[in-house]
Amino acid sequence: MDHRIFEIAELPLLGGGILDHARIGYAVHGKLDADGANAVLCPSFFGGDHTGYDWLIGDGLPLDTERYCVIVAGLFGNGVSSSPSNHPSGADFPLITPQDNVAAQYRLLTEHLGVRELALVTGWSMGAAHTYQWAVSHPRTVRRIAPVCGSAVTSEHNRVFLSGLAAALTADGGAERGKRAAGRVFAGWGASHPFWARQAYQDLGFDLREGYLAGFWEQFFVGGPATEDLLTMVRTWEHSDVGATPGFGGSAEAALASVTAEAVLLPGALDQCFPVADEERAASLLPRAALEVIPGVWGHLAGAGADAADRDFVGGALRRLLARRTADAAVGRA
Numbered sequence: 001m002d003h004r005i006f007e008i009a010e011l012p013l014l015g016g017g018i019l020d021h022a023r024i025g026y027a028v029h030g031k032l033d034a035d036g037a038n039a040v041l042c043p044s045f046f047g048g049d050h051t052g053y054d055w056l057i058g059d060g061l062p063l064d065t066e067r068y069c070v071i072v073a074g075l076f077g078n079g080v081s082s083s084p085s086n087h088p089s090g091a092d093f094p095l096i097t098p099q100d101n102v103a104a105q106y107r108l109l110t111e112h113l114g115v116r117e118l119a120l121v122t123g124w125s126m127g128a129a130h131t132y133q134w135a136v137s138h139p140r141t142v143r144r145i146a147p148v149c150g151s152a153v154t155s156e157h158n159r160v161f162l163s164g165l166a167a168a169l170t171a172d173g174g175a176e177r178g179k180r181a182a183g184r185v186f187a188g189w190g191a192s193h194p195f196w197a198r199q200a201y202q203d204l205g206f207d208l209r210e211g212y213l214a215g216f217w218e219q220f221f222v223g224g225p226a227t228e229d230l231l232t233m234v235r236t237w238e239h240s241d242v243g244a245t246p247g248f249g250g251s252a253e254a255a256l257a258s259v260t261a262e263a264v265l266l267p268g269a270l271d272q273c274f275p276v277a278d279e280e281r282a283a284s285l286l287p288r289a290a291l292e293v294i295p296g297v298w299g300h301l302a303g304a305g306a307d308a309a310d311r312d313f314v315g316g317a318l319r320r321l322l323a324r325r326t327a328d329a330a331v332g333r334a
Contacts, residue, residue: 003027003050003080006108014099014244021088024108025050025080026073029057030065036116040070040322043105043123043130045304046233047224049080052124055305062315068119068322073105075126077232079225084232093232097239098133105130106138115141120322121261122146124303125273126233129154129240132282135259136242144321145259148266148314149294149303151274152282153252154240158273161189166234174227182230183217190217192270192299200297204306256285263289264321266314268302292317 008022027050032039040063042053050072057063063070074081076096084093109115121134121142128150135145136152151158168181191200201212224230243252263286267279276293283289294302294313302310 003074006112008104008107011100011104011107013094014097014246015095017094019076019082019094019096019100021082022076022104023082023086024073024076024104025078026071026108027051028113029063029070029072030068032069032114036114037119038068039109039113039115039118040068040120040122041105041109041118041134042070042072043101043121043127043134044072044074044078045123045125045127046237047078047220047230048127049074049078052127055311056315056318062318062322063120063122069115071109071113071115073108075101075130075233075236076104077225077229077236079229083225084228085226091228093228095239096232096236097244098130098236098242099137099245101130101236102133102137105134106141118142118144120144120146120318122148122318123150124148125150125300126237126240128274128303129237132242132256133240133245135261135263136245136248136255139258139260142261144324145261145263146266146318146321147263147279149268149271149274149300151240151278152242152256154238155274155278159238161185161273162234162238166231169227169230169234176222179221179224179227179230180214180218183219183221184213186221187213187217189272190300192272192297194270194297195299198297200307253285256282257287259286259288261288262321262324264317265289265291266294266303266317267291268294268296268299270297270299271302273300 003025006024011019011022121131123131128147131147132152171178206212242255248255265279267276283291
């Protein structure tokens with residue numbers, strides 16, 4: 001689907017300063033109902049754009065466009081939305097936090113698209129971090145959330161991974177060899193030990209490990225956003241912390257406890273980037289949350305739709321969550 005662009009003349013940023021001439025690339029599937037309450041939002045993920053959730057969206061699919069208006073919003077730094085590669089600031093492009101992305105998306109939805117409330121916010125990886133942020137930043141707007149293979153706060157272990165990813169991207173002056181190296185760094189974190197032991201990459205049509213590393217992981221980076229754009233998203237990922245939202249004094253625990261949305265957390269059983277234990281703790285802090293662990297060997301990629309069983313698991317969880325009549329829906333939101 002072709003994307004659209006929403007423009008914001010001046011976007012105040014959490015860290016101070018303003019992003020001038022901000023642009024969000026987004027796509028809309030389905031139609032918004034008369035009261036603006038059947039919207040589903042999917043924030044994009046690292047390196048992804050408005051097409052990243054196509055496997056979930058459509059007539060009869062888990063995000064059914066016969067019932068819901070599904071909006072996929074691109075994060076700043078993805079090469080379509082405002083990024084160093086397409087913004088007048090260039091190399092001086094500012095730090096963007098999840099709070100900033102959500103603030104811009106809120107304006108897109110309310111000022112431009114006429115959305116009154118969100119039946120669901122869901123996203124994978126960085127999209128999951130922004131799912132959490134939506135529930136904290138706009139509790140009166142969000143009825144349900146389903147973060148997939150992500151977290152509300154970037155862990156110290158995850159920051160080690162991001163440090164290695166950034167080092168690879170900037171190797172060789174940020175040229176193509178650096179992007180290929182970054183792909184191989186991510187490959188080691190993106191799937192589990194059993195994935196490699198079972199040579200599960202053969203399910204994607206790659207006979208040999210080297211073919212998968214070059215044909216999937218390297219190409220994901222080489223064919224994706226510019227190096228400086230990817231580094232912008234790395235910094236956003238590093239700064240993911242719902243506790244940094246104004247009003248919570250740096251406490252992620254207080255931020256999560258404030259969430260009113262019904263939540264289903266969907267971590268991958270063997271995800272090395274976002275372990276199940278962290279999501280178990282998040283579920284214990286959210287007032288209305290369930291934890292459904294995606295089984296299998298795909299690790300972080302379990303939430304990306306590469307494997308049929310994982311697609312069925314995630315899709316089923318979203319269908320069940322959307323079918324529930326939330327308490328706020330039953331009595332009317334304050």
